[in-house]
Amino acid sequence: MRRVIAALAVAGVATLGVPQALGASETITTTNSCCSYGQGSYTIDRGTTATFQNQDPGTAPHDVTAIDTGGKKNLPLFRTAEITRGQTPVTGTNSLAPGTYRFFCTVHPTQMSGQLVVTPSASPTVSVKVISKKLGPVVSSGKLQVKLGGILAANKVPLTARLGKKKLGSTNVTDLAAGSTKKVKLALSRAGRNALRNRGSAKIKVTAAPPGDQQVTVAQRLN
Numbered sequence: 001m002r003r004v005i006a007a008l009a010v011a012g013v014a015t016l017g018v019p020q021a022l023g024a025s026e027t028i029t030t031t032n033s034c035c036s037y038g039q040g041s042y043t044i045d046r047g048t049t050a051t052f053q054n055q056d057p058g059t060a061p062h063d064v065t066a067i068d069t070g071g072k073k074n075l076p077l078f079r080t081a082e083i084t085r086g087q088t089p090v091t092g093t094n095s096l097a098p099g100t101y102r103f104f105c106t107v108h109p110t111q112m113s114g115q116l117v118v119t120p121s122a123s124p125t126v127s128v129k130v131i132s133k134k135l136g137p138v139v140s141s142g143k144l145q146v147k148l149g150g151i152l153a154a155n156k157v158p159l160t161a162r163l164g165k166k167k168l169g170s171t172n173v174t175d176l177a178a179g180s181t182k183k184v185k186l187a188l189s190r191a192g193r194n195a196l197r198n199r200g201s202a203k204i205k206v207t208a209a210p211p212g213d214q215q216v217t218v219a220q221r222l223n
Contacts, residue, residue, distance in 0.1 A: 098212030130220035168192030
């Protein structure tokens, strides 16, 4: 498998034929004869589960498997079952951040490869809520409690707290599943804690910046 991936990295996707005009949420297809994908590149909207359609009339099965891996088990970011005809979902594409991802057919690894382009969402993909209400406990503990929600799946989401233009602290939130929430104790820097000391109240803004998607900022006054 390592030799196959290395060969694909060298060959790239330029040998797949002439790419056609792209639109959102395209179906990944094969050609009508073995063994190639219908295009060199396909585009889907953020949060979409892509579809793979095998149009090869022969008996050879085909599939779609991401070259890049991830997660605790280091599995392909997305993949399908091997099919001889018809359609099947490409599991995992709904969790991809905006970007370009390479894939190949495990049955014909040196002949079939392509790329999947995930376009950014037109609307926010995360929600943010400041849970902390009192300034004193935040200053004494050095932590601001925040709830981050995943409207779509996101990973390595920077979360930053500010007082005006002054940065109070930041962290990264990993593996945020679609429809889930995480309570985060955002640690303040020493300078951040000092900026809040001896204040009767403070209006704190917290910004979440999911990679490739819209930033979301909320404000909360702590008394």
